[in-house]
Amino acid sequence: MISREQRTPFSEWWWTVDRLLLAAIVVLMLGGVILSLAASPPVATRIGLDSFHFFNRHVMFLLPSFIVLIGVSFLSPRQIRRSALVVFAVSVALIMATLLFGPEVKGSRRWITILGINIQASESAKPAFVVLAAWLFSESARRPEMPATSMAVGILLLLVTLLVMEPDFGQTMLILMSWGALFFIAGMRIVWVLGLAGVAAAGLFAAYLFVPHVAGRIKRFMNPASGDTFQVDTAMEAFSNGGWLGLGPGEGIAKRTLPDSHTDFVFAVGAEEFGIVLCLGILALYAFIVLRTLSRAYASEDLFARFAAAGLAILFGVQAAINMAVNLQLLPAKGMTLPFISYGGSSMVSLAYGVGMMLALTRHRPQIEVESASRASATPGYA
Template sequence: MLSREERNPLSDWWWTVDKPLLGSILALMLCGVILSLAASPPVATRIGLDPFHFFNRHVLFLLPSFIVLIGVSFLSPRQIRRSALLVFAIAIVLIVLTLAIGPEVKGSRRWITLVGVNIQASEAAKPAFVVVVAWLFSESARRPDMPATTMALALLLMLVSLLVMEPDFGQTMLILMVWGSLFFIAGMRMIWVAGLASAAAAGLFGAYLLVPHVAGRIKRFMNPASGDTFQVDTAMEAFSNGGWFGLGPGEGIAKRSLPDSHTDFVFAVAAEEFGIILCLALVTLFAFIVIRTLSRAYATEDAFSRFAASGLAILFGIQAAINISVNLQLIPAKGMTLPFVSYGGSSIVSLAYGVGMMLALTRQRPRIEIEATGAAGALRSYA
């Protein structure tokens, strides 16, 4: 057992990390393992793979993800800023390479293969982007003469432009919502927030007019008779079949025909086999992680830690909300993973990086440490 009197990195981490938050994240990972075992075998069998192909890979991805999560949670705020800037720069380069040489799948270029590993660079860009923008907003609040807000807007336009070129409008909307939330939290005037919302709405309308598959999804959502709604209809049937307590592990019907039962529609599989009770438990876990992080963030006096932790929590929560809403047919279908539950290597590792930063930023640090790693130190390190 680690003693409070011991002065080493492991002891300091153990007595300062938010244990309820860490426990909730690990519980979510465990739920992901169970649901991957329930949802993925029929998909693997349909495409001629070993029944446990996706499950084995899901567990394999969790191992480096856990290492990343714990390792990043040891970092100081200054180290988090530096790592986020480096990860964001690498992710941008990889996105550009993906657009240039990545394979086209269903009209999109989102993946690139490096050293035999498929990488979706936009996943890694999200948490790093949030932290970099949080740093800029904290500097803008501390030094109004610094054009930090302009720089944050420039980074937003750059990332959004690259995502639109893939195209990936779901990630684009997610990034815009998180950036707008941070913009509001940083104390910017409502007129600017309203302007951003209007620009996002105009962009969505432009995508509806100019991009056929976006228009198709919106039309099918508004009028199901206008096209193929097999996946969302099957997902809704799964909720109805499962009821409150589910059909039982392995007894689900929807996963036998849903092409994306292990990714986009794993929540529906959970509802059918384990019931609405489990779904409510999952929603409670997501809500607890977000609310706990926000409450801890607003208890800190360091503006950067407050903005960054809040932005990461909002990113995590909105992504989960989008996936669940698609499963419940509340919004048009969009390929968005359910954090730590859906299958996907890039998604799980990137989420672990983001959640690791959440844990690091919400650790209980003495005031002297916060001041020593404050914004002035960060400016000197980037100078």
């Protein structure tokens, strides 16, 4: 047992971190291991790899992800701000390098290989961007004379422009939704929020008009007869085949033909083999993580911690909701991973970084520490 009287960094972390939230995240990670084992072998076999290639890599990425998650959860709000600034700057530089040197796959440049590792820099940019935007909004509330909101708009335009150039409209919409939610939480006028939504809708319409693969996906969603809907149709069949309790581990049919059964459509594979009951359990885990974080954020006296934790929770929850909605044919197909469930090294490590910051920002801290952080944050030049 860890005594409350111990004054070690670990004991202080253990008694201040939200252990229920941490437990839910660990359960989600373990569920990802099980579903990766169920969904990935047929994909690996089809492309001539060892049957457990993707599963082994999933587990391999899980260890550093967990280390990142726990390590980041030890950080103070000040350290989180500084780390987010560094991660965002590095991510933006890598996105620019990807646009210049990354390979083009299906009309997009989203990956760059460094030291033999494929990196999708937009994944790490997302949580860092949310934290920086939250800090700027909190500074705007404390010091109205500071052009913090304009700076927040500036980094939004920078990141969105780079993502559109890849192009990656799924991540772009996720960033815009998270930023808009933060904008609203920070107390900005509703007319500006509606204006942002209008700009996003206009951007989506422009993408429909001028980007062929975006137009194709939207047309297939609105009228399935207009194109190839094999993946979403197979995913829906998987839900139907699975019923409430599923066909049993390893008995799924959809994963034998679904090209992205271990990434975008792992939720459908889980439904077929383990049933709708498992899907509801996964949905409940995501809902618990988001709502628990939002409730802890609301109780925080520190504006930055409140905004950043809420923004990260919304980012996490919206990404999960988009993936599950695509599997259920409620949204057009997008390349969006299911947090901690889908295969993907960059995605998993970046999610661990974001969730680690959520845990750090929702830790119980003495009031004197919160007031000290707020005073320091109000000091000019503070980061």
